[in-house]
Amino acid sequence: MTDLDGQSGNPDRLASEGIAALLPSLARLMPEIGARYWKAYYAARASNWPMAAWQLDEMRKLLRLGEITRPKYTHDIEEWIVDDLEPLMAAVDDRDLVRFERHYHEAVDAANEFHRRWKKAWIVWKLPDAPPPDLDLVHRAE
Numbered sequence: 001m002t003d004l005d006g007q008s009g010n011p012d013r014l015a016s017e018g019i020a021a022l023l024p025s026l027a028r029l030m031p032e033i034g035a036r037y038w039k040a041y042y043a044a045r046a047s048n049w050p051m052a053a054w055q056l057d058e059m060r061k062l063l064r065l066g067e068i069t070r071p072k073y074t075h076d077i078e079e080w081i082v083d084d085l086e087p088l089m090a091a092v093d094d095r096d097l098v099r100f101e102r103h104y105h106e107a108v109d110a111a112n113e114f115h116r117r118w119k120k121a122w123i124v125w126k127l128p129d130a131p132p133p134d135l136d137l138v139h140r141a142e
Contacts, residue, residue, distance in 0.1 A: 023069040033062050034125055035132070042131035044092060044100050048139035052100075053092045060085060076114050084110045 036059040043051035063081060067074040084107035091100035108125060115123040131137055 024065065026066050026070050026073060029062050029066050029069075033059050036062070037125075038128055039132050039135060039137075040092075041104055041127055043135075043137050044097060044104075046131075046137040046139065047095075047097075048137050049092055049095050050139065051135075051137060053089065056085065056089050056092060060089075073118075076117065080107070080110060080114060 036055045040052045040055035040059070043049075043055060060081060063077050063085075067077050084103070088100065088103040088107055091097075091103055104127075108127065112124050115121060115125075
């Protein structure tokens with residue numbers, strides 16, 4: 001029996017490289033992060049502040065997972081969380097759409113700047129023109 005890096009040995013143990021290969025890279029996490037960011041925007045526009053807050057919080061958890069699985073990006077991810085995501089979340093807490101939209105677009109620009117910094121200038125995220133079709137963003141009281 002061989003493990004993920006082709007070595008013979010105990011089939012119950014994976015080499016550390018094999019385990020690392022199983023962990024989600026930022027390339028695997030970013031589509032979900034982007035989807036949550038998109039949904040947060042249109043939830044805020046619909047005054048569904050609980051949905052916007054939840055999407056941003058879940059997005060932050062995914063970013064923190066990325067720090068664990070790809071630690072070389074930790075400093076930059078933390079910088080984006082502190083400088084861009086936290087002010088955005090504060091605007092959600094205050095239900096301030098004007099401030100939210102300003103911070104949102106600034107955070108998109110900052111994220112795209114990180115892509116350039118990481119030598120991936122060909123990755124340019126943009127806000128989709130329409131709300132996500134998979135969620136009804138109307139706020140309903142619990």
